Amino acid sequence: MGYVLSFEQFDSTNVADVGGKGAHLGELSRIDGIRVPDGFCVTTDAFQRVVAEAPSIDAQLDLLSRVKADDRAAIRTLSADIRRVIEGVAMPGDLVAAIGESLARLGDQASYAVRSSATAEDLPTASFAGQQDSYLNIVGLAAILRHVRRCWASLFTERAVTYRRHNGFDHRKVRMAVVVQRMVFPDAAGILFTADPVTSNRKVATVEAGWGLGEALVSGLVAGDVYTVRGDRVVITEVATKPRSVQASPGGGTQETPIEPQRQTQPALKDAQVVRLVRLGRRIEAHFGQPQDIEWCLVGDDFHIVQSRPITTLFPIPTTDDQENHVYLSVGHQQMMTDAMKPLGLSFWQLTTPRPMHEAGGRLFVDVAAALATPAGRASLLETVGRSDPLIRDALQTVLDRGFLRSLPDEDSGGAAPAGGSPAPIETDSAVVTQLVRHNQASVATLRRTIQGLSGPALLDFIQADIAELRRVLFDPRSFQVIMAGMEGTWWLNDHLEAWLGEKNAADALTQSVPHNVTSEMGLALLDVADTIRPHADVVAFLHHVVDEGRQGDGFLNELAGLAGGREARDAIRGYLDEYGMRCAGEIDITRTRWSEHPATLVPTILGNIKNFEPGAGKRRFEQGRQESRRKEQELLTRLRALPDGEQKAEETKRMIDRVRTLAGYREYPKYGMVSRYFAYKQALLREADRLVRSGTLREKEDIFFLRFQELQEVVRTNDVDAELILERREAFRSYEALTPPRVLTSDGEVITGRYRRDDAPPGALAGLPVSAGTVEGRARVVMDMARADLEAGDILVTAYTDPSWTPLFVTVAGLVTEVGGLMTHGAVIAREYGLPAVVGVEQATRLIRDGQRIRVHGTDGYVEILD
Numbered sequence: 092m093g094y095v096l097s098f099e100q101f102d103s104t105n106v107a108d109v110g111g112k113g114a115h116l117g118e119l120s121r122i123d124g125i126r127v128p129d130g131f132c133v134t135t136d137a138f139q140r141v142v143a144e145a146p147s148i149d150a151q152l153d154l155l156s157r158v159k160a161d162d163r164a165a166i167r168t169l170s171a172d173i174r175r176v177i178e179g180v181a182m183p184g185d186l187v188a189a190i191g192e193s194l195a196r197l198g199d200q201a202s203y204a205v206r207s208s209a210t211a212e213d214l215p216t217a218s219f220a221g222q223q224d225s226y227l228n229i230v231g232l233a234a235i236l237r238h239v240r241r242c243w244a245s246l247f248t249e250r251a252v253t254y255r256r257h258n259g260f261d262h263r264k265v266r267m268a269v270v271v272q273r274m275v276f277p278d279a280a281g282i283l284f285t286a287d288p289v290t291s292n293r294k295v296a297t298v299e300a301g302w303g304l305g306e307a308l309v310s311g312l313v314a315g316d317v318y319t320v321r322g323d324r325v326v327i328t329e330v331a332t333k334p335r336s337v338q339a340s341p342g343g344g345t346q347e348t349p350i351e352p353q354r355q356t357q358p359a360l361k362d363a364q365v366v367r368l369v370r371l372g373r374r375i376e377a378h379f380g381q382p383q384d385i386e387w388c389l390v391g392d393d394f395h396i397v398q399s400r401p402i403t404t405l406f407p408i409p410t411t412d413d414q415e416n417h418v419y420l421s422v423g424h425q426q427m428m429t430d431a432m433k434p435l436g437l438s439f440w441q442l443t444t445p446r447p448m449h450e451a452g453g454r455l456f457v458d459v460a461a462a463l464a465t466p467a468g469r470a471s472l473l474e475t476v477g478r479s480d481p482l483i484r485d486a487l488q489t490v491l492d493r494g495f496l497r498s499l500p501d502e503d504s505g506g507a508a509p510a511g512g513s514p515a516p517i518e519t520d521s522a523v524v525t526q527l528v529r530h531n532q533a534s535v536a537t538l539r540r541t542i543q544g545l546s547g548p549a550l551l552d553f554i555q556a557d558i559a560e561l562r563r564v565l566f567d568p569r570s571f572q573v574i575m576a577g578m579e580g581t582w583w584l585n586d587h588l589e590a591w592l593g594e595k596n597a598a599d600a601l602t603q604s605v606p607h608n609v610t611s612e613m614g615l616a617l618l619d620v621a622d623t624i625r626p627h628a629d630v631v632a633f634l635h636h637v638v639d640e641g642r643q644g645d646g647f648l649n650e651l652a653g654l655a656g657g658r659e660a661r662d663a664i665r666g667y668l669d670e671y672g673m674r675c676a677g678e679i680d681i682t683r684t685r686w687s688e689h690p691a692t693l694v695p696t697i698l699g700n701i702k703n704f705e706p707g708a709g710k711r712r713f714e715q716g717r718q719e720s721r722r723k724e725q726e727l728l729t730r731l732r733a734l735p736d737g738e739q740k741a742e743e744t745k746r747m748i749d750r751v752r753t754l755a756g757y758r759e760y761p762k763y764g765m766v767s768r769y770f771a772y773k774q775a776l777l778r779e780a781d782r783l784v785r786s787g788t789l790r791e792k793e794d795i796f797f798l799r800f801q802e803l804q805e806v807v808r809t810n811d812v813d814a815e816l817i818l819e820r821r822e823a824f825r826s827y828e829a830l831t832p833p834r835v836l837t838s839d840g841e842v843i844t845g846r847y848r849r850d851d852a853p854p855g856a857l858a859g860l861p862v863s864a865g866t867v868e869g870r871a872r873v874v875m876d877m878a879r880a881d882l883e884a885g886d887i888l889v890t891a892y893t894d895p896s897w898t899p900l901f902v903t904v905a906g907l908v909t910e911v912g913g914l915m916t917h918g919a920v921i922a923r924e925y926g927l928p929a930v931v932g933v934e935q936a937t938r939l940i941r942d943g944q945r946i947r948v949h950g951t952d953g954y955v956e957i958l959d
Contacts, residue, residue, distance in 0.1 A: 094137040095189040098130055103379075108134050110208030110268035115379075115399050117797050119348055121355060122378050125371060125396045130203070131193040132274030138243055138267045145180045148739040155252065165247070170252045173243040182236060184884070190239070191232050193271070202228045202274040205235060207242040209417025209420055210266045224248070227306065228339040230272055235271060238826065242269045248861055275395050276339055277388035279359040280305035284402060285372045286382035291405045291833075292841035293382060296320040296369045300359035302350055303336030305386055305397075312337065312347070316358050318365045325362045332356055375399055406830055408840045409449035409456055416497075417838035418463060418490055420476075420483060422448060424834050424911050425575065427894040427918065429454070431827035434820055436680035438799040439739065439769065442558050445566060454825030458835065464499045469691065478582070479913030481860060482932055485845030486835035495837065517572045519750045524607050524757045527570055531764040536566050538768060542775045550779055551804040555773050561768050565761050570703035576658050577755035580747050588746075591740060592730055595951050599746055599864035599923045604716030608756035609763045610917060611924040613671045614898040617693070618709035621700035623663040631701060633696050645690045664690060664697075667716075673770035676896045677879055681769045682796040686896075692878045696899045703884045712902060716926055722746055760896065779807060787810055797821055814884070852954035855938070857933050860912065861953030862919035865928035867906040868958070873942040874900075880921045887948055889940050893918035901925050906948040907954055910936045922950075930955055 101109050101117040113132040120127040121126075138226065140146055151173050158165045191199070206225040216714045224245035245251065246267045255265060281300035286293045301308050301315040308315045313335055319327035332355050341348040341376035348799045359870075360368070371394060376383050381403055386398040409419055412435070423429040431453030432440070440449050440455060448455040457591060462468035477484040478652055490496065517523065538557055545553050564570075579596040588597035624630050633654060637647045647666060672687030686692055700708075724745075731741040738840075780792040789795070789809045795803055797820040806812045833842040846860040869887045882888070888904040890897070893913040898921050901907070907922050912931025922929035928950030936955070940946060945958040 093188050093189070094131050094134055094140075095613060096134060096195050097193065098127065098132070100241070106210055106266065107266075108136070109270075110135065110266075112206060112208035112209050112398065113268050113270050116270060118378070119375065119399055121373060121394055124374060126393060127394055128275050128397060128687045129197055129271045130270060131187075132208065133195070133239055133271065135266040135268045138269075141180055141182065141186075141243070142177065143797035145176050148176060151176070153767070154159060161437065163253070164651070166256075167249045167871040168250050169249045169259070170249050173247040177244040177247070177294070178240050180240065182240070187236065189230075190271075194232055194235065197273055199232065200230060200769060201234060202230050202276075202343075203243060204214075204270075204272040204274055205229050206272065206398075207236040208268040208270050209246050210268075210370070227304065227345050228343055228345050234343065239269045239271075243267050258743040266518075273396065273660050274339070275388050275390050275397070277390050277395070279303065280386075280388040281308050281359070283368055283372045283385040283387055284382070284781045284818065285369075285376040285385070286402060286405055286840060287319075288402060290841045292837075292839050293405075293408070294321060294839045295841075298360070298365050298368060299416055299955070300365075301331075301333050301336065302354070302359055302903065303338050303476055304345060305347060305388065307335065307337040307347075309339075309386075312427045316360065318360065318362075318371045319472070320365060325365050325368050328358065328362075329461070330358045330759075333359070336835050347506055349555075349948060364389070364392070371546075386541060403826070404830075405840065406833060406842060407451040408834065408836070408838060409451045409458075411449075411838065412903060415838070418460045418487070418496065419449060419451075419836045419838075420459050421832050421836075422455040422457060423832055423835050424480065424483070425916070426679050427911060427916050428679050428890045429577050429832050429892055429911055430677050431676075431797040431824060431830070432677075432680040433801065434799050434826055435796045436682045438801070439558075439681045439772075440679055442555075443561060443565070443765065445562070451836070452830050452832060453824055454832045459487070460496055461541075463487065464496050466498075466500075479915060480834070480932060482845035483834050483850060486843040487845075488844070490835070490845055492835065502916060517569075517576050517754075519746070521606065521753050522755065523569070523573060527567070527573065527757065530567075531760065533565055534560060535764060535767045538788050539771050545775065546779055546782065548808050550775055551800075551807050554775070555804070557576070557768070557772075557799070561765060565765055570757075570761055573754050574758045574761075576756055577751055580751040581755065583747050584744070584751065587740075587744065588727060591734060592727065594727065596861060596864040598751065599862075599950075600926070601720050601727075601754055602751060602920075602923045603720040603926050604713045604924060605720075605752050605756040608759050608920075609922060610827075610895045610898050611756075611921050612760040613674070613895070614900075614902050614925075615709035615713055616667060616670070617684060617696060617901055618704060618712070620663045620667050621697050621704065622706045622709075624656070624660045624697065625661060625701045625706065627654070629654045630656050630660045631698070633657075634698055637691055637694050638698065642691045643689060645688075647694075648690060652731065656766055657686065664693070667693075673767050676894065678766045678769070678894060678896060679774050680795075680889035685773070687762045687770070692737070695878060695880060699880070699882055699903055700899075701880075708902075712925070716924065717787060719926060720752070732845070755920075759916070759917065762895070762917075783810070783812075783852070786810060790817075790953055797824070846887070847953075851952060852949075853956065856949075856956050858954050859930035859936075860914065861929075861950055862912065862931050863907070863929035864915050864951040865926070866949050866951065867928045867948065868945065868947040869905050869931065871908075871940050871942060871944045871946045872904075873940060875937065887946055889936055889942075889946075891937055895921075901927060907931075908933055908936050908946070908948060910934065910942070 098117050098120045103114045103118045106114045109132040120435060121127055146411055148944050158447045204227050213805040225244055279302055284297045287295040287297055297314040300309055301313055307313050313333050314331040316331050317329040318325050333350055334355055335347050338348045370383055382402045383399045384402050388395045388397060396948050412650050436451055439484050446457055448457060459472060460473045473484055499661045535584055564670050584598040585596055588594045651661040668687045668690060673685055674733055675685045677683045728741045731744055734740060776795060780795045783789040784792055785788050794817050797817045821884040852858050870885045871883055871889045873889045877897055882903045884903055885905045887906040889908045892909055895917050901921055907927050908927035909918055909931045910933055912918050919931060928948045930948055930950055930953050933955060947956040947958055
């Protein structure tokens with residue numbers, strides 16, 4: 092396209108030529124009613140040509156690509172060397188001439204802003220804001236050329252290099268253009284966010300304003316006035332004291348200038364100007380199709396737009412085809428899986444669940460607006476979520492208090508009873524649980540036999556049909572009765588024993604070591620694996636090497652056979668994987684790597700068990716929990732009999748304890764059966780993906796993870812795939828991984844944050860939801876990856892969330908703190924089974940608690956104290 096282009100010669104399709112900032116300016120200049128100071132762009136072709144002719148750049152880029160992202164000293168040295176080379180390079184004569192011609196057209200003695208515009212900048216998925224340099228009030232061809240080279244060199248500042256490394260951008264693939272734009276010298280300038288950058292509300296705009304050039308605000312030199320705008324009305328005005336401004340310097344560049352005292356506290360904009368600016372911002376937002384971060388200048392009474400970029404930190408909103416208000420609850424917070432999911436994982440979960448689910452940011456949400464609209468639905472929903480996650484309940488109450496939803500009569504609700512009433516009518520009989528487990532096992536076994544010989548369209552059709560069988564087993568009414576009877580029995584015990592005896596969370600001690608809990612059995616079974624390995628020193632030493640070398644896959648299992656005791660160790664690990672190898676962190680996403688695919692994930696936990704426990708610990712642990720539960724039961728019944736009507740109270744309580752201990756363990760099994768099926772599907776689909784790679788249809792097997800199930804069916808049928816779609820989804824997934832999903836999100840895009848409304852915790856304590864009674868003090872271990880856990884007996888596990896895959900760590904720790912969770916989520920259930928004090932739903936626990944700090948977990952009252 093040439094080395095120099097004026098704004099009217101390019102648009103948003105030319106990012107590769109003019110970079111993100113340049114492309115946005117070209118596009119902005121095309122919008123009716125938007126004034127953009129004129130300018131031109133020195134293209135990436137010019138950058139490529141100059142860099143290609145620069146000595147030693149290739150070798151230095153090779154060195155930089157091999158440096159670790161956290162080696163700041165090496166990055167600092169190498170990037171400085173590269174910048175010196177680029178700043179000193181001589182520009183070709185034809186490039187100098189082209190820049191000179193463009194300057195002459197606009198005014199060669201005018202003042203210009205010279206701004207970097209990288210190809211990985213101002214993108215929908217990564218803003219790169221502030222990573223490269225800008226220079227203001229530059230006058231004359233020589234100065235322009237010098238600052239163009241500085242902009243090129245700023246591609247290799249330490250901060251820019253580090254940012255690219257952390258965000259997965261290749262240094263060689265990011266190229267630099269430079270925007271040269273006529274300066275305007277404003278009375279006031281600032282930033283407009285067309286969505287609230289704090290709450291994410293798309294219907295609220297925020298304007299920041301200060302005197303002089305916007306550089307004073309962008310650089311943090313002064314705080315600006317802040318105007319909050321909803322619709323066509325300024326709803327909040329916060330006028331700051333503005334003692335300084337940045338102005339153009341007579342000799343070029345900028346300088347700080349004091350503001351006369353009487354103007355320091357005057358608002359930089361009038362309300363009418365703010366509203367007019369927001370209208371311009373809405374026009375820009377509509378053009379680009381997403382909320383924008385806009386830099387503006389006010390000259391006289393005219394607004395000039397000097398930059399616009401997407402706001403990349405907002406959580407996306409589920410798409411709808413109506414204009415109604417919606418309220419979305421995060422599915423991930425209920426399933427203990429708040430990470431982004433790939434498209435195949437999302438579609439499998441949507442095929443599995445009976446509830447309609449909406450997608451946003453790689454996560455799933457349920458719209459509860461209809462339930463909240465009627466009195467009965469509202470009462471039932473608030474009661475249910477209040478038991479599991481008080482933060483969600485409080486957020487929903489905030490939505491209701493604002494009048495966000497229209498209230499409807501209970502026409503068809505029939506006055507539905509709120510959740511948590513009397514237990515479901517089902518017998519207290521362990522044979523019911525045994526029968527349900529056998530039916531599930533038989534169904535999975537049939538699936539495994541049948542799926543082995545299938546491929547092509549027949550495989551995909553079979554999986555689609557088998558999902559109906561998965562749903563039948565998963566949502567069997569008898570299964571639901573058993574689960575609800577166990578849960579409601581737990582609630583009954585907690586409510587009645589607190590009322591009768593003042594005993595908080597009594598069910599926690601009573602549910603230790605219940606039978607038929609496949610998840611707690613999984614944790615204890617890994618202790619048995621450690622027992623097999625412990626006597627063999629060579630095997631233990633070899634497994635330490637596996638961890639130290641960061642080994643992947645299952646190759647190390649075959650190597651064990653050559654060591655003394657190695658065959659027994661290998662068989663013990665493989666036996667464990669046969670039973671539990673379909674599990675992994677985030678297991679509701681079918682695309683996640685399972686333990687059977689990467690058995691080395693378990694090795695650190697096995698080694699921890701060898702170090703921290705004596706032989707036979709698994710069976711002893713279970714028996715100790717059973718005895719403690721029995722002792723607690725006898726104590727409570729004795730105390731009840733001493734009360735008025737004590738025999739009746741004791742009889743009712745005994746009946747409920749038996750029900751809970753008989754039925755509660757089953758709650759974990761349906762998910763185990765579901766994940767077993769998912770793994771069988773995944774193994775078969777990866778075999779099919781391997782065939783598609785061999786035929787040249789796919790580039791790599793994992794490409795199937797970025798297709799929805801129905802799309803994959805079509806690819807298998809036609810042997811044709813949209814490679815660009817897969818690439819787009821890979822990039823989108825990478826951006827989604829950086830987002831934190833909200834518990835509650837409205838259709839305005841607003842993240843509603845709930846609070847614990849309580850005053851029973853000491854000052855400075857971190858409030859949460861009590862899910863397993865008791866108090867414990869110990870060393871906090873903040874663990875984000877189970878495979879990297881280094882735990883000792885007595886440690887307290889602090890993490891974002893736990894699902895069943897984390898259970899093997901629970902046998903070592905003395906307590907649990909998580910950011911996400913509820914009373915009946917997996918981590919809470921297993922913590923109670925193992926007798927671990929636990930508090931969940933502690934906002935930002937992994938940031939507020941430092942690894943190694945001493946903390947005290949109050950599992951009965953629901954808070955955490957940081958002791959040092």
